[in-house]
Amino acid sequence: HVRAMGSDVKAGDRALSAGTVLGPPQIGLLAAIGRGTVRVRPRPRVVVMSTGSELVQPDGTLESGQIYDSNSFALCAAARDAGAIAYRVGAVTDDAETLRATIEDQLIRADLLVTTGGVSVGAYDVVKEALSSVGDEDEAGGGIEFRKLAMQPGKPQGFGSIGPDHxxxxxxxxxPVSSYVSFELFVRPAIRTLMGVADVHRPTGRATLRTEKALTSPAGRRQFLRGRYEDGEVTPVGGAGSHLVAALAHADALIVVPEAVESLEPGTEVDVVRLGR
Incomplete structure (x- = not known):
C-alpha cells in the first residue's frame, strides 16, 4: 500500500499548459503539487443589450407592433457558454442619448460590450446614430465603424472601442438569426481570445448535404444555413430567413455556402461549423 513518489507527476513534468481552463480537477492538481498561486486570466465580463422601442420582456403583454426581446437572452446564454461572465441589460428604447448613457453606465463592469439591433439603414437605427460620432470625440483613436459584410445572415455589422479604457x-x-450567427462568427472568438484559450473557433469539418432539392444562395455572399449534423451528413433546418428562431433552436450546425456558389445539389460535400459542445 505504498505509492511511489512521482508516480502521478514527476519533478520537471509540465503539470498544466498555458491556456488551460482551471476547473475543479485542475485546481486540485495545483494544490497537490504545492502551488498556492498561479497567473491566470479572469473570465471576461460581457455586457449584452438589445435596442428597440418595440421590444417587450418575455413575461410582458404585447401590444400592436411589439415583439418579445429574445436576442439579449440568447446572446447572454451564448456568452456564458463561451466562458464569459455575462450581464444582460434590459432593452433600450430608440433614443440615441438614452443608449449612449446606458453604455457609459455599463462600461464600469464590461470587458466587452455587445449590442444587437439598430445597425442597418432603417429610420430607427439608434446604434449607428448614437455611436457613429464617438471616434470624432476621442482623440486617442477610439470609435465605432459600421460595415456591410458579404454574408447572409448578418450583413450589417459594427465594431470598435468606446470609453476612456477603449x-x-x-x-x-x-x-434573431442574424444576431446569433454574428455572435458565433465574431463575438465568441473575441471572448475566447480574451480568455487566452487555444480553441478560439467552433470545430469545423466537411459533411454530405442531405436534402431533397438543391439549395440556392445569393451570389457574392457567404451564406450560413442552419442544419442538423449526424454521422457525416448535414440536413438543412428551416429556411434562410433571419427571423426563423424555431429553426435555429433545432439546429446544431451551420452549413457554409461560399460566395461564388449559387446552388448546392443534394449529396454535395459542404463545410459545416459545429455548434454546441
Missing part, C-alpha cells in the same frame, strides 16, 4: 464593442444586427 472597451471593445461589437454591434450586431437585430434579426
Amino acid at each position: 472597451t471593445p464593442l461589437l454591434a450586431l444586427p437585430g434579426n
Whole structure:
C-alpha cells in the first residue's frame, strides 16, 4: 500500500499548459503539487443589450407592433457558454442619448460590450446614430465603424472601442438569426481570445448535404444555413430567413455556402461549423 513518489507527476513534468481552463480537477492538481498561486486570466465580463422601442420582456403583454426581446437572452446564454461572465441589460428604447448613457453606465463592469439591433439603414437605427460620432470625440483613436459584410445572415455589422479604457464593442444586427450567427462568427472568438484559450473557433469539418432539392444562395455572399449534423451528413433546418428562431433552436450546425456558389445539389460535400459542445 505504498505509492511511489512521482508516480502521478514527476519533478520537471509540465503539470498544466498555458491556456488551460482551471476547473475543479485542475485546481486540485495545483494544490497537490504545492502551488498556492498561479497567473491566470479572469473570465471576461460581457455586457449584452438589445435596442428597440418595440421590444417587450418575455413575461410582458404585447401590444400592436411589439415583439418579445429574445436576442439579449440568447446572446447572454451564448456568452456564458463561451466562458464569459455575462450581464444582460434590459432593452433600450430608440433614443440615441438614452443608449449612449446606458453604455457609459455599463462600461464600469464590461470587458466587452455587445449590442444587437439598430445597425442597418432603417429610420430607427439608434446604434449607428448614437455611436457613429464617438471616434470624432476621442482623440486617442477610439470609435465605432459600421460595415456591410458579404454574408447572409448578418450583413450589417459594427465594431470598435468606446470609453476612456477603449472597451471593445461589437454591434450586431437585430434579426434573431442574424444576431446569433454574428455572435458565433465574431463575438465568441473575441471572448475566447480574451480568455487566452487555444480553441478560439467552433470545430469545423466537411459533411454530405442531405436534402431533397438543391439549395440556392445569393451570389457574392457567404451564406450560413442552419442544419442538423449526424454521422457525416448535414440536413438543412428551416429556411434562410433571419427571423426563423424555431429553426435555429433545432439546429446544431451551420452549413457554409461560399460566395461564388449559387446552388448546392443534394449529396454535395459542404463545410459545416459545429455548434454546441
